[in-house]
Amino acid sequence: MELDRPLRLEVIVGSVRVKRFAPVVVDWFLERARARDAFDTAVLDLADISLPQDLSHTAEVEAFTERIGNADAFVVVTSEYNHGYPAALKTALDTVKYEWRAKPIGFVAYGGMSGGLRAVEQLRQVVAELHMVSIREAVSFHQARKHFDPDDGPANDAAQRMLTQLAWWADALRTQREHTPYPG
Template identity: 90%
Template sequence: MELDRPLRLEVIVGSVRVKRFAPVVLDWFLERARVRDTYDTAVLDLAEIPLPQDLSASQVVDSFTDRIGRADAFIVVTSEYNHGYPAALKTAFDTVKYEWRAKPVGFVAYGGMSGGLRAVEQLRQVVAELHMVSIREAVSFHQARKHFDPEDGAANDAVERMLTQLAWWADALRTQREQSPYPG
């Protein structure tokens, strides 16, 4: 895919737990995303961004909102806790409103038996309400702490398909947003 300028990709890390596995999955993903000239990739690690639980205004919120607004696409790296996604992700999505709209999002999940897929399915409902486009292709690591394999052929194939689909949507939506504001 040939673009006149790279797509701004923000990778959001959802887990904020102590001794989380997220950095392992994040590093795996970044290694694959950053080889593509299509993207200008940055990381928004929610463990490092103290978003207020009460959704009140602050400098941190303003900075976070600005980064979301400048992004063309998102990848959410999420764990699954108790059959759901981390609370920090819900706070992040609820903190910002209009800046999420008409932008694509893909998911890289990890967890136990479901590999984080239950969290992803719940997040698809949240992002739909925010007027985002959820990329059908996702990446999932089952039993990640015990069996994570960076050379997993299925995961590597899935991430390539997801990044290709994400770029297509991000370019199409960026072009449309520049021509006409999203009506939502």
């Protein structure tokens, strides 16, 4: 795939908890994403953004919405809490409406026995409602705090497959959005 300009990839950090494990997983993923020339990769850490739970409009919401609008693709790095995804992530998804549309999203999850996959399956339902394209390939770390291995072959392979699919979809959807506005 040869692109005229890199695809803007926003890596969204879903956990905002104190002493969260997210930075370890995010750093691991960023190393892989930034090795790809197809992407101009940035991190959007929800712990650093104050999005109001009542979904009211603020200057920070406006800046967040603009950043989402400027992105071509997303990867959410999420933990799994009580068989679901973090509340801050739900607030972020609900805060923006049209800017998510016709854009691909991939998932890197970590957690206990399921490796965060239950959170990912719930997120797939939400992003479908937002008119996003969910990348089938996901990355999962089972019991990440105990067993995180940055050189893990299966996770590396899954990340490479997801990034390849994400670049394909991001290029296709960006091209289409530039040619014809999304009819949603």
